[in-house]
Amino acid sequence: MKEEALPTNRSMPTSTVIPVLGYPDVQEAVDWLCRVFGFTERLRIGRHRSQLSYGEGAVVVTEGSVTAAIGVLPKLGLRHSVMVRVVDIDSHYEQARSSGAIIVNQPVDYPYGERQYTAEDHGGHIWTFSQTIKDVNPEDWGGTLVEE
Numbered sequence: 324m325k326e327e328a329l330p331t332n333r334s335m336p337t338s339t340v341i342p343v344l345g346y347p348d349v350q351e352a353v354d355w356l357c358r359v360f361g362f363t364e365r366l367r368i369g370r371h372r373s374q375l376s377y378g379e380g381a382v383v384v385t386e387g388s389v390t391a392a393i394g395v396l397p398k399l400g401l402r403h404s405v406m407v408r409v410v411d412i413d414s415h416y417e418q419a420r421s422s423g424a425i426i427v428n429q430p431v432d433y434p435y436g437e438r439q440y441t442a443e444d445h446g447g448h449i450w451t452f453s454q455t456i457k458d459v460n461p462e463d464w465g466g467t468l469v470e471e
Contacts, residue, residue, distance in 0.1 A: 327410040332455040334435040334466060336365065336374050336381030341406040343383040343451070349373055352384045367467040376470065404441075404449035412438045412454035419452075432456060434464040 436459035
């Protein structure tokens with residue numbers, strides 16, 4: 324798959340690969356990661372999810388298990404997944420499906436301007452692939468932009 328430039332969406336970190344980490348208390352985790360590791364809170368989504376940035380990188384902090392946050396039955400208390408931004412989600416999905424990935428969620432358009440699908444790899448790891456379909460102001464869907 325050819326690497327192309329990704330479109331901008333204010334509701335999504337600009338990083339290509341974005342770890343998603345589950346914690347019992349999102350605000351406590353955000354405060355700790357910012358204070359101890361130097362992250363900056365970028366976007367707050369209610370009290371259950373937050374995007375943090377560090378240089379060109381990003382991480383998403385979510386409440387509880389990651390599998391519950393993306394609507395998947397929990398597997399061994401999974402507290403992490405990886406999100407990867409792609410240019411053409413439908414061809415990426417077809418490649419993954421036809422090559423043996425276990426599809427957890429088929430491609431869906433979300434109000435925050437992303438089209439995403441979720442798959443499980445051969446090791447049981449959860450991957451969400453995301454394509455920006457439009458730039459959406461986070462306030463339009465309930466997010467709070469903390470840093471621009």
